Amino acid sequence: MTDALLQLDNQLCFALHSASHAFARAYKPRLQKLGLTYPQYLVMLVLWEGDGQTVNRIGERLFLESSTLTPLLKRLEAAGHVTRRRGVEDEREVRIHLTERGRALKAAAAEIPAQMLAASALDAGELGRLREEIAALRAALDAAGGSRSRPMGSLNQV
């Protein structure tokens, strides 16, 4: 009877894990038209919100490490979507700028969210509530997990 706690279908983590991969699969055909993978698309979202951000800053937004971002950004650069340049004030940092091509991609991506909303079988209100609950869950897990190495990401503030 203690077994119920170890059943797969009772695991919130598994629901998240499998739903996240299902989302990635759903995005894939649409993103392929743009020449982007799903994680690359997330980086582009960040850059469309603000050009010229550092690797560090992008990692804070996406909760990713430089060891993940560096090769990903190189692929985005090779695809002609962004440029990587050492900062002029501080040569340690690398600033990521959209190319004309990368900027243009935003228009092509604009139709995707509505399609994904449809695929989710939720209305906008439910989706928003669910998103906030999941974001709060992520924050709680990060907080409970404690600092981790934290060269990037997590809460910072204070």
Add this chain to the structure above:
Amino acid sequence: MTDALLQLDNQLCFALHSASHAFARAYKPRLQKLGLTYPQYLVMLVLWEGDGQTVNRIGERLFLESSTLTPLLKRLEAAGHVTRRRGVEDEREVRIHLTERGRALKAAAAEIPAQMLAASALDAGELGRLREEIAALRAALDAAGGSRSRPMGSLNQV
């Protein structure tokens, strides 16, 4: 203004993606004591529910392909948690059996769910509701995404 739909913090997919990774990070130190990675733990959950399942069946439960499971199961075998044997009736299939060691691991894992519940900052009821909503979302995405190759997983029936 159309921009709101492309903002990172409005993306349900990103909330899921980042929460899923946050969960994996939260599990990691506890699973390391058991000598398991997080995906390996999910496989063990499946096997603790029923020993001797085929690779195909495990893939159906976890929504994973044989190309993911085969090497993972080989690592579980190398670690002494499971055995892999060709089926006797049907030699195409490979049946995964727990070793004594793999069975014993269940007792050690039994305390983890309560710890993760605490880390989630949710009560059991909220967690259950959230889990079901996310599972329904996954199902909707799979349905909308359509069949996919489907050598494994998805809905089958009928």
Add this chain to the structure above:
DNA sequence: CGCGATTTAATCGTGCGCGATATTTATGCT
């Protein structure tokens, strides 16, 4: 019975994600 179609795993190549480590540049202290 025999042969094509299907099923089941395995293999290969690519990309993501992390932790540990290295490298380069900046900062701070005396």
Add this chain to the structure above:
DNA sequence: AGCATAAATATCGCGCACGATTAAATCGCG
């Protein structure tokens, strides 16, 4: 100025995940 320390990226190795392909066994239809 000089030197330890810290910060920002990059590199390396490992494991997960997928799609495409392959290989072997089974099934099914004539």
